[in-house]
Amino acid sequence: LIGGIQLDPELNGSARLSLLILKMLFLGDAAVPERGMGSISQQLLRKVGENNVLLNAPVEKIEGKKIFTSEGGSFSPSNLIIATESPAAAKLFGNEIPPSKSVSCVYFSAPEAPTRSRAILLNGENRGPGLNVAIMTNVSSSYSSTNDALIAVAIPGRLVCDSTEPVVKQMKKWFGDMVDDWKHLKTFSIEHGQPALRPKDSFRKEIKISDGVFMCGDHRDTPSIQGAMVSGRRTAELCLKQQI
Ligand SMILES: Cc1cc2nc3c(=O)[nH]c(=O)nc-3n(C[C@H](O)[C@H](O)[C@H](O)COP(=O)(O)OP(=O)(O)OC[C@H]3O[C@@H](n4cnc5c(N)ncnc54)[C@H](O)[C@@H]3O)c2cc1C
Incomplete structure (x- = not known):
């Protein structure tokens, strides 16, 4: 769990940060916005007012x-x-x-969720590529515009292989032949997932x-x-x- 949150499967990172994360998980519930992560910026935008925000205008220089x-x-x-x-x-x-921690995320849709659990499913085999799996539609149905389940497989680091084959193979080991019905939606390979603390x-x-x-x-x-x-x-x- 900590390896996934800190994007650090070898657990070489900050132990103080791990303790802070555990403390926060004990104090409160893990949550995602019901209508997706964009809701956080939408909420800020409502407070600031749309007319006070200039979008799609990257800053190139500061003097x-x-x-x-x-x-x-x-x-x-x-x-x-x-x-x-x-x-x-x-x-x-x-x-x-400064150094960054990279992360990849492979998204699938499936006619049926492999479990009803809303928990983050952890890899207990120490064999990848996926370190954890979340069935987002079990948490909030608005993560899919159809009745299909949305499944996210998170992989610390950049996914080196273009093909989803290793991920599908791993998921078949976890969930069996039902994975044959999964549809690959998109793979994100993100250079800067979070700053390396x-x-x-x-x-x-x-x-x-x-x-x-x-x-x-x-x-x-x-x-x-x-x-x-x-x-x-x-x-x-x-x-x-x-x-x-
Ligand atoms: C796949 C993934 C999963 C994650 N999961 C979690 C999680 O479960 N829990 C958690 O707490 N954190 C998670 N994180 C980390 C979290 O997303 C970041 O810590 C958080 O978004 C940082 O917020 P921020 O406002 O500092 O920066 P950002 O959210 O990165 O916002 C920076 C903004 O600056 C804009 N920008 C950049 N350059 C310019 C420029 N020149 N001019 C104008 N604008 C510019 C960018 O477009 C961006 O909108 C995850 C990250 C990734 C990639």
């Missing part, structure tokens, strides 16, 4: 507090908060790209870059949605405090 977008626009806000993932933030400041790295990194320039995201706290949200709150609080 002091001035930002330049790829479409030629420029803005000089009173406070600038950079909330990109860590490699993108490093690129914008010309810094060395090394054992001695601090959980709380500096969020103030210079006067009026701040940086938040999971790389400022712990590599997770929770870490991203904590760093967002820390940044907003500091920003407001400095305006008073």
Whole structure:
């Protein structure tokens, strides 16, 4: 479980982070938004207001507090908060790209779910490629637009092979011939799945870059949605405090 959450099947990562993750799992329930992960940004968008957000305009350059977008626009806000993932933030400041943990995810649809369980199914065989499996439609039916089940197989690291054959073979070992009816939907091989937090790295990194320039995201706290949200709150609080 920890190897899957920290994208670290060999468990070489931070033990402190493992303990924090276990603590959070004991304190609360694991959850996904009912209508998909995009609901988190939709919720933020509703609070900020659609007219105050410029979409599809990647920032290409930052000079002091001035930002330049790829479409030629420029803005000089009173406070600038950079909330990109860590490699993108490093690129914008010309810094060395920090290490990332990669992850791959193979999605299948199936006429029938292999189990009704809403739990994350863990690989107990120490043989991959999949480390854990989630039947997303068992958690929320809105993860499928039909009656088919949506099955996600998570694999730490980049999937080197183009073919889904090794994954299908593994799933057949787990669930038998019913896997013949599964349909491969899509494979994602994600270079930056989360920042690599090394054992001695601090959980709380500096969020103030210079006067009026701040940086938040999971790389400022712990590599997770929770870490991203904590760093967002820390940044907003500091920003407001400095305006008073
Ligand atoms: C497959 C997968 C599964 C995961 N599962 C979990 C999980 O179960 N639980 C969990 O807690 N975490 C999970 N994570 C990690 C989690 O997604 C991240 O920790 C979290 O999204 C980090 O949030 P963030 O706001 O810091 O950055 P992001 O969510 O990466 O947002 C950064 C944003 O900045 C934008 N951006 C980048 N460059 C620019 C630019 N130049 N100009 C403008 N915008 C830019 C990007 O497009 C992006 O929208 C998972 C990650 C992956 C890939």
